[in-house]
Amino acid sequence: MTDAQSELTGTPAHAGVFTLVITGAPYSSQAPQTALDFARAALKAGKQIDRVFLYGDGVHLASALLAPPSDEANLARAWADLLTEHQIPGVACIASALRRGLVDESEQKRYQLPASNLVAPFEIAGLGEWVASTASDSRVLYFHKGA
Amino acid sequence: MTDAQSELTGTPAHAGVFTLVITGAPYSSQAPQTALDFARAALKAGKQIDRVFLYGDGVHLASALLAPPSDEANLARAWADLLTEHQIPGVACIASALRRGLVDESEQKRYQLPASNLVAPFEIAGLGEWVASTASDSRVLYFHKGA
Amino acid sequence: MSTPKRTLIIIDQAPYGSFEGREALDMAFSLAAFDQTVSILFSGPGVNWLRKGQLAADIHQKSVEKNLAAAPIFGVQALLANAADCELFNLTQDNLLEQVELVKLTPELTGQFNHITFAG
Amino acid sequence: MSTPKRTLIIIDQAPYGSFEGREALDMAFSLAAFDQTVSILFSGPGVNWLRKGQLAADIHQKSVEKNLAAAPIFGVQALLANAADCELFNLTQDNLLEQVELVKLTPELTGQFNHITFAG
Amino acid sequence: MAPIHTLHILNKTPGHQRHEACLAALGPQDALVLIENGVLALAKGLDTDVACYALMPDASARGIEDPASEVTMVSFDDMVALTSAAENVISW
Amino acid sequence: MAPIHTLHILNKTPGHQRHEACLAALGPQDALVLIENGVLALAKGLDTDVACYALMPDASARGIEDPASEVTMVSFDDMVALTSAAENVISW
Secondary structure (H helix, E strand, O other): OHHHHHHHHOOOOOOOEEEEEEOOOEOOEOHHHHHHHHHHHHHHOOOEEEEEEEOHHHHHHHEOOOOOOOOOOOHHHHHHHHHHHOOOOEEEEHHHHHHOOOOOHHHHHHOOOOOOOEOOOOEEEOOHHHHHHHHOOOEEEEEOOOO | OHHHHHHHHOOOOOOOEEEEEEOOOEOOEOHHHHHHHHHHHHHHOOOEEEEEEEOHHHHHHHEOOOOOOOOOOOHHHHHHHHHHHOOOOEEEEHHHHHHHOOOOHHHHHHOOOOOOOEOOOOEEEOOHHHHHHHHOOOEEEEEOOOO | OOOOOEEEEEEOOOOOOEOHHHHHHHHHHHHHHOOOEEEEEEOHHHHHHHEOOOOHHHHOOOOOHHHHHOHHHHOOOEEEEEHHHHHHOOOOOOOEOOOEEEEOOOHHHHOOOOEEEEOO | OOOOOEEEEEEOOOOOOEOHHHHHHHHHHHHHHOOOEEEEEEOHHHHHHHEOOOOHHHHOOOOOHHHHHOHHHHOOOEEEEEHHHHHHOOOOOOOEOOOEEEEOOOHHHHOOOOEEEEOO | OOOOOEEEEEOOOOOOHHHHHHHHOOOOOOEEEEOHHHHHHHHHOOOOOOEEEEEHHHHHHOOOOOOOOOEEEEOHHHHHHHHHHOOEEEEO | OOOOOEEEEEOOOOOOHHHHHHHHOOOOOOEEEEOHHHHHHHHHOOOOOOEEEEEHHHHHHOOOOOOOOOEEEEOHHHHHHHHHHOOEEEEO
16 A cells, blocks of 8 residues: 555646546445545645536435435535535536436526525536536546446 | 237236336436336226335435426426326335435424425335335336436 | 235345445345345345455445345345356355355246346 | 647447436537537447437437437537447448447547546 | 246346346246337347347337337337236346 | 556446446556446456556455455555546546
8 A cells, every 4th residue: 555655646746636527426326425535635635626516416416405324424415515615616517407306596496496405515507617627727537326 | 019919908917906116217217207108008008006116216206396408308297297196105215215315394304404305296105115015916016227 | 815925136236336235135124024025136246245344434334244144134035146146256155145045047046936126 | 738628428328218328418519519629439339329210209308319410510520439339239321320430449549539538 | 928927127228237137037938028228139139039029119219110020019008918917027 | 657648447347338348448558446346356357457456445345355466456545646647537
């Protein structure tokens, strides 16, 4: 472990800014937990994360209504805390979100829905946010569901 | 088609009562739509459906907050209408639901969540409901996600 | 008129990467709790549920090793595993949970059950 | 200092059974709409997106055949398909959408891109 | 129609491990119904001895019109009849 | 450490088509990181010429302790360093 680590960290880093795209849902897939552990390690290593983008089933990670058993991590809460602490924008793709029942107050009004369920600081926005990251120098990393 | 159909319906039916278990999420998988078309055909053929049980990612089908594009079917609405019209109980497994952010008013209060998002007539209950169907004469059919 | 169900639950996904296997185990234990006849078959990458020494806390999950070891006590009739898949993933007597019966997924095996379902 | 991204989006799931492929197409069209360089590669069962005559209304979905046919107009640089997988699923010149370029998924191919992502 | 012991409902794409496991598990008195992405077995070519059906709406959605003659195209009505008649049903 | 052209991050189980496609797509200057269910390749046995890493927490969660010597076990810190250093990264 220590050998591998010292060897690896001795390499000059090409990428200093990451964008994390999460497409796997919490609990159904390991993706949100793997991405969280990766994000913590990246921040510890002095890397920046310019944006976390939730796409496809990944939008469920921004739900305010997850209530897992008390001895299991609440992944939405853990992610929300990390984003808040490090002032990282968290964006759920609007098209993915509306199809999967994840809405903020503005979408609730627009579609006359009985409630909203987006947890702060996540926001709902379009794919343009993802395009902005890909068009920048940021290294875009994907966390898909496993199988 | 007609040949196949007359040949098939000429067979004495062993199963008159079905339980449908849906484990695939709407939009992410075709399972809820396939199950819906199957249910309509079964009811048309005079079969009974004693219960629809949502398990795993299938619980998302009971969300009151789905807002798909206007030219796509709202599967939660379509299923809710079918269940209401034919007075079929629809049950979302409580353990699956809580982990995935699907809660009724009672769970909302219990876990002090900001909203509830279960669409009527779906109810939230335990696996005992599924056990009851398996212990009966009902034919239990599963609609899993594809791949 | 009612034929009692003999249930087989088949888990063919590897552990921890997705949740279907875990929720399928919940189904099996529920049936057993209500005194229904149920066995579990692990096949494909699902056989990896049966490896000894899983430290799931390292990925912030709970190990199911203890639950599986206690399955017979909870009333699960049998823990079956597809022999060829165990061999593929190098599961041998040394690292396979006790109480696992090696089988082959054939019409003869499935014919012993009248209610068969896969994990998700 | 900024290196422009050359994006390849790989779709390896069959159409209609799941939503990942459709949402990956949305990603490709979004990049194209913002004048970014993007190509799409269909591989594995994903090549079935490219079959002519898809009547998706029969399963209450929208066909993407027209969108795919118009991809070059929308600014998508190339529609690529893994030749071996087309052969496996009997996709030939007769039933394959026009404008598809048959390729092989090799380091040489992926080396032409510096941002590669799979559908879900 | 001969009595069906187990009706296998297959919705996984060819190449998926559960698709292949299903084909390997078919018994002589069984029948197979291809639905959803399972119908792509018709594009690839299917070699099995048991009675084989494919759900028409799923086949036509995927542009599969003219399957091998050993496969019977069925509607949802037919699928209800098949699942009623079989002794057992497995959804793969 | 030699420069990495493309770092392949693989989280699919052996037998999954994307797992096999990944192994077939490795170039001579590439490296492979096994994560999540991808680490089960170590249980099955892995035959590749490129530099191969496996995420330790995922391996130990699955009871895989003692992989072949050609595979380097890494932490999340190491994975950050690898993804930073590589020219390109593909998440399979």
